[in-house]
Amino acid sequence: QAITQLLHSMIGTPLSALHAAMGRFRTDDPELFDSFRTVEGGYRQLLALDVAADVDVDWPGQLAAHLPALGGEYAIAFSFVHPDDPMSRPERVLAHLILDDLANNAAKSGAKRCDIVLERTDGGFIATVTDDGRPIADGQWLREGGGLQRLEKSLVDRGGGIKYDDKGSDGLKHVTVHWNSAPVGDGDAADDPGVG
Numbered sequence: 001q002a003i004t005q006l007l008h009s010m011i012g013t014p015l016s017a018l019h020a021a022m023g024r025f026r027t028d029d030p031e032l033f034d035s036f037r038t039v040e041g042g043y044r045q046l047l048a049l050d051v052a053a054d055v056d057v058d059w060p061g062q063l064a065a066h067l068p069a070l071g072g073e074y075a076i077a078f079s080f081v082h083p084d085d086p087m088s089r090p091e092r093v094l095a096h097l098i099l100d101d102l103a104n105n106a107a108k109s110g111a112k113r114c115d116i117v118l119e120r121t122d123g124g125f126i127a128t129v130t131d132d133g134r135p136i137a138d139g140q141w142l143r144e145g146g147g148l149q150r151l152e153k154s155l156v157d158r159g160g161g162i163k164y165d166d167k168g169s170d171g172l173k174h175v176t177v178h179w180n181s182a183p184v185g186d187g188d189a190a191d192d193p194g195v196g
Contacts, residue, residue: 074107109133
C-alpha cells in the first residue's frame with residue numbers, strides 16, 4: 001500500500017495529463033498510442049494490487065484490473081470470461097488491445113452492462129462483446145481513421161476480422177472479433193513475464 005500510494009501521487013496526475021496529450025496521436029501514430037496504453041495499463045494493474053494483492057500480474061491481470069476502474073468511471077458493470085491457460089506475449093498484447101478498445105466503446109455508448117467472452121479456437125481466438133448501450137451511429141462503424149478501423153487492420157493482419165450486429169433478438173448490440181494464433185516462435189514464449 002505504501003508503494004501504490006506513492007505511485008498514485010507521483011505518477012497518477014502526470015499520466016492523466018499525458019493521456020489527454022497522447023489522444024492526439026491516436027490516428028497519426030497508432031503504435032505510439034498503443035505503447036502508451038500498455039504503460040497506462042501496467043500502472044492501473046499495479047494500483048489494483050493495493051486492494052487485491054493476488055491479482056495475476058500476467059494474463060489477464062492488466063485488462064482485468066482496468067475493467068473495474070472503467071466500470072467505476074462510467075457506471076457500467078463488466079463481466080469477463082477468458083481462457084485460464086497460458087497465452088504467448090503476442091496473444092496477450094493483442095487480446096488486451098482489442099478487448100480494451102471494445103470495453104471503452106461500450107462504456108462511452110452509455111451501456112450499463114457489458115459482457116466480454118474470449119475463447120480459444122482450433123487456430124486462434126474469438127471474442128464477443130455484448131452491451132446494452134447506444135447502437136453505433138451510421139458512418140461511425142469502421143470510419144476512416146477511427147479506432148475500429150485500426151483494430152480491424154490488426155485483426156486482418158492475423159487472418160481475422162470484426163463484425164457488428166445491433167439487431168440481435170435480445171435487443172443488445174454484439175461485436176465479434178476473431179484472429180489466428182501467432183506462429184510458434186513469433187514473439188516471446190508463453191511464460192514471458194511481459195505485458196498481461
